[in-house]
Structures are given as C-alpha cells and as structure tokens.
C-alpha cells in the first residue's frame with residue numbers, strides 16, 4: 125500500500141529534479157539574423173605566417189566563456205574540419221581543429237602549416253556549446269606560403 129504511494133512520489137520527484145537539468149542542457153537560441161564572418165583574410169587569399177585572422181559578428185554580442193548573457197557568445201576557429209564532424213548540441217572540445225577564444229577575442233594571430241586550409245568561425249555560448257541554430261560562417265580557404 126505504502127509502496128503504491130511512494131513510487132508515484134518518487135517518479136514526480138525524479139521528474140522535478142530532471143526537468144531543470146534538461147532545461148539547462150537545451151541549446152541557447154540564436155537571435156534571428158545573427159551572423160559570424162571573416163573580416164580578414166579574404167577567401168582565397170595567400171598569406172604568410174604568422175596569420176592574423178579578424179572575426180566579425182553581427183546581431184549578437186561577444187561575452188567571455190562562462191558569462192551567461194542573452195544573445196552573446198565567443199568565437200571558435202574551425203581549421204580543416206567539416207561541420208558534420210562536430211556535435212553541435214554539446215560543449216565543443218578544444219583541439220587544434222577547434223580553437224577557442226573564450227576571452228572574447230575578436231582576432232587571433234597564429235601559425236598555420238604551409239599549404240591550403242579551410243577555415244570557419246563558429247560561435248559558442250557560455251558553455252562552449254553552439255547556439256540553436258548554430259551561428260557559423262561560410263568557409264574560407266587560405267593558402268599559407
């Protein structure tokens with residue numbers, strides 16, 4: 125008899141405890157019209173090391189990682205990685221191919237190996253998770269001498 129009452133209570137308690145967690149795990153919505161793009165280099169450019177890359181953002185603000193502010197995010201530079209290889213609903217790993225600028229940087233100067241590289245910018249929220257839908261630039265190709 126008691127068990128019959130305890131089980132639904134446990135189920136409700138579990139639901140109550142789980143719901144906020146699920147809500148937190150939801151991707152942060154991207155505002156309508158948000159756009160991330162490369163200011164430089166230009167698509168198809170030939171560049172020399174060190175390469176300075178300037179990040180552009182329209183319709184959103186920059187916030188450092190950890191700052192959960194509405195309509196903000198921080199830049200990630202994708203180097204030779206296809207969006208289909210990235211889980212867009214979880215925190216982005218930090219790798220050579222996914223570089224984080226969690227300080228809110230709007231440009232970076234870095235060394236790239238000689239050859240042709242495909243670059244993209246992808247905004248992440250306070251927890252490094254892409255927004256919904258992801259705010260990602262068109263790819264650019266640069267050739268490093």
Ligand SMILES: [Cu+2]
Pocket residue numbers: 189198199200216224225226248251252
């Ligand atoms: Cu990040």
